[in-house]
Amino acid sequence: LRETRSYTWGLVIPDLTNFGFASIARSLEAHCREAGIQLLIACSEDDPALEQRVVDNLISRQVDGLIVASSGHSDDIYARIHDRLPVVQLDRHIGESRLPMVISDACKATAELVRDMASECGAEIYYFGGLLDLSPSRHRLAGYELGLHRAGLEADPARVRHRDYQPSSGYQLMAELVAELGAPPRGLFTASFTLLEGV
Template structure:
């Protein structure tokens, strides 16, 4: 089937019997400024409506030095937290006449450099980045050309704008309550120790144990990555070494918890006495037979703060707060937690 040709200002001008400049002035709302008659203006607008004319975003961006697009860089879209925040950001962009371009890095620094370069070549107005890099050197260079907002992850001593959930104190509060009655065994399953989410959630876990008067056994801490398969494997190995499920377990993300729950379901452990805790919440946790206490991020607020900060930077305004750690909410579901 032959592809229909998109109507242009030249086509509108020809059908309306006016010059291209006259058609352009009318369609851009400048007919009064250029003293174009009402009859000519109406004729151009009628033709444009009949032809379903839509202005070219590329032409608009050339004229305005804006592309009206934002770039979002995340490790993966299957991660529930990133997926929820991406959805919120896309809605905000759409409602404000902008487009969100999403790129995934798979926690690969070379791939991150490639996708960031691709987004810059597409002339995005700004970058929101959950980076796998360990320092901000590259993004400091990029920020001299266009705004950069770090999201979810921080780099040591960075001065770049940042939006993330507070993880240390919230994790400590959760772990302390559980550890006060479950003092002899409390394991931790996390992602890569080099990235800030793992470090912060582990710091909160250790602080919670300390406040509860529980001495940390180094063997309680296990690392992998944030894929469900890693959670499955670490939990399987833990159950094999103990000969049973652990008494209490803090899981550092929804993705890891998915792997833990899959193992428990396959081995009929969902009715066991294990006390599960997790960073990140999921609405399905309310429907499970096993009760999971969680630290819940507010993805809607995270997206709003990222978007508002980015728009301020695009407009060359200094954000009110350059680095923002948003409070998380604790969801208590386990009977022991509810009774304390």
């Protein structure tokens, strides 16, 4: 009480069954444990209303800070929270937020992969993505288009398909594509592990 610290941090991620987020949560938990901090993990299911509830719940438990992979489009709530306790954006950039963030260069990594794929598959590389209002979705799609461009190919909008990041969406997108083509495509980029699992 004298230190006004709880030695806990809150981690808000969309889904613990997503391999990427589960790996991040595991590593963060180990680092926090080594530092004497308890990591409390909550899932938002990419639902902004649920995200707000789990964040409020973590704050009511007096966490010392929040690490959030947000599904929101505005950082107003997090900017107000940040006045009281640290908030770090994880994997996703909320609009034009100036809050601290840790994200990968999804555009660059995707462009390199797609360019390499194009050397074997030509232009027939399909793209399965998630919700375009999430920053990683936009960055990965931009990387797909850039990779094709660097391989000297044009991106065909008919080869770009979107749903959400659930495995069932990957399954449905692939079933529809195989029915349409009569065979699997020569190349396919999925914007998440969960979509790939469905494929």
